[in-house]
Amino acid sequence: MTSSAKKRPASSVDVVVIGAGQCGLAMSHFLRRSSIEHVILERGEIANSWRQERWDSLKLLTPNWLSRLPGYSYEGPRPDDYMAVREVADFVTGYARFTEAPVRTGVEVTSVSINDDTSYRVTTTAGDWVCRAVVLASGAFNLPAIPKLSAAIPSAIRQVLPREYRNATELDEGGVLVVGASATGLQLAEEIHASGRPVTLAVGEHVRMPRTYRGHDIQYWMNQVGLLDECYTRVDDIQRARRVPSPQLVGSDDRRTLDLNRLSSQGVRLAGRLAGVRDGKALFSGSLRNVCALADLKMDRMLKSIDDWIDSNGAADSGSPAERYAPTTTDKPSLLGLDLGSGEIRTVVWATGYRPDYSWLDVPVLDRKGQVRHDGGVVDAPGMYIMGLPFLRRRKSSFIHGVEDDARDLSRHLVAYLDSRAWRTRVAV
Numbered sequence: 001m002t003s004s005a006k007k008r009p010a011s012s013v014d015v016v017v018i019g020a021g022q023c024g025l026a027m028s029h030f031l032r033r034s035s036i037e038h039v040i041l042e043r044g045e046i047a048n049s050w051r052q053e054r055w056d057s058l059k060l061l062t063p064n065w066l067s068r069l070p071g072y073s074y075e076g077p078r079p080d081d082y083m084a085v086r087e088v089a090d091f092v093t094g095y096a097r098f099t100e101a102p103v104r105t106g107v108e109v110t111s112v113s114i115n116d117d118t119s120y121r122v123t124t125t126a127g128d129w130v131c132r133a134v135v136l137a138s139g140a141f142n143l144p145a146i147p148k149l150s151a152a153i154p155s156a157i158r159q160v161l162p163r164e165y166r167n168a169t170e171l172d173e174g175g176v177l178v179v180g181a182s183a184t185g186l187q188l189a190e191e192i193h194a195s196g197r198p199v200t201l202a203v204g205e206h207v208r209m210p211r212t213y214r215g216h217d218i219q220y221w222m223n224q225v226g227l228l229d230e231c232y233t234r235v236d237d238i239q240r241a242r243r244v245p246s247p248q249l250v251g252s253d254d255r256r257t258l259d260l261n262r263l264s265s266q267g268v269r270l271a272g273r274l275a276g277v278r279d280g281k282a283l284f285s286g287s288l289r290n291v292c293a294l295a296d297l298k299m300d301r302m303l304k305s306i307d308d309w310i311d312s313n314g315a316a317d318s319g320s321p322a323e324r325y326a327p328t329t330t331d332k333p334s335l336l337g338l339d340l341g342s343g344e345i346r347t348v349v350w351a352t353g354y355r356p357d358y359s360w361l362d363v364p365v366l367d368r369k370g371q372v373r374h375d376g377g378v379v380d381a382p383g384m385y386i387m388g389l390p391f392l393r394r395r396k397s398s399f400i401h402g403v404e405d406d407a408r409d410l411s412r413h414l415v416a417y418l419d420s421r422a423w424r425t426r427v428a429v
Helices: 022-033 048-052 083-098 150-151 183-194 218-225 239-240 259-268 288-310 400-419
Strands: 011-018 038-040 104-105 110-115 119-122 127-135 159-161 175-179 199-202 269-271 272-277 281-284 336-341 347-351 382-387
Touching: 011 022, 011 119, 011 400, 022 038, 022 288, 022 400, 048 083, 110 127, 110 269, 127 400, 150 272, 175 183, 183 199, 183 259, 183 347, 218 288, 259 269
Parallel strands: 011 038, 011 127, 038 104, 127 382, 159 347, 175 199, 175 347, 199 269
Antiparallel strands: 110 119, 119 127, 272 281, 281 336
């Protein structure tokens, strides 16, 4: 081996944080406060996914006044509006400058492995790092969760992912089948239908929620009541809770409620969950009415809990009276099949969510479903932590404002780990 081909010596640091989004930067803030030497490795640029993998019209689901990171918050002139995607990217990038975070951009992590009994080795496109602890902050939305039945979609139909979609003008003329009815599915269905393209929306499990309630944004009440602070240890089935879809909300200047009734009134056709594709025909579940009735019931329960909190805290004068919303209306009978070979549908948009990418994680901490085994972000490997997953430690973990509490908790655990002798006697994993 020539000297030029020799492997460069690894750099050494206490902690490597992988990902320079809001989670990695929040963790960096607390590590710096504890004088922990660390580096943040980012494959693209700071807030990369916000800049590169979002559609043009996207806005946050939370109002600006709720946008905050440790020691940093929104201070603009529109506290009750919702940040556009570019504003979010600028907000996160501004935070990196504010905290002087030690970010290395354009550095892709290709492997994280056990180096020896006291350290990990992080292999990257810009050399290796050896560290005593690793924070996985690369996010939960790296790879599209496309069902296997997508392979049966006729080749003449274009298939589009939300991270590829920018606006409706990029789509072919003709009908569009949007699969998935959480926040992304509803927003894209409305936007695409407004462009003049007929839209069919395949609806599975969803969380219905009004944009405003009793004179305030629904997020205000969820914050006041404490729903967003609910801890993962107090949930009976946390794995189930972590799979709950994102609420049917949209950030808009008119603060409108976006639900299935609104889409139906605009002309969007509703169908049940896409259950299969056979002989060029899309097959939909017949449970649409039941799925919608369950979502309506859960919404009413949530609104009642808000009403009860208002009554018990003497806050009835702070907003408008209690109200309930019309049940979701569905066609009778519901659409059960759609011929994909007829030319009616030209595009399928998969709004079916995402999953993390751990292809570079060479430490045996994945369960049989490929998910990292962890207890509230403390991974099943000494000195390894994870952030950015839904309901990681609290119901608000997936929101920007929920990152601070998670980062504070996990940084304390991490610092205690480094201060102890645990890292010197790493158990086999």
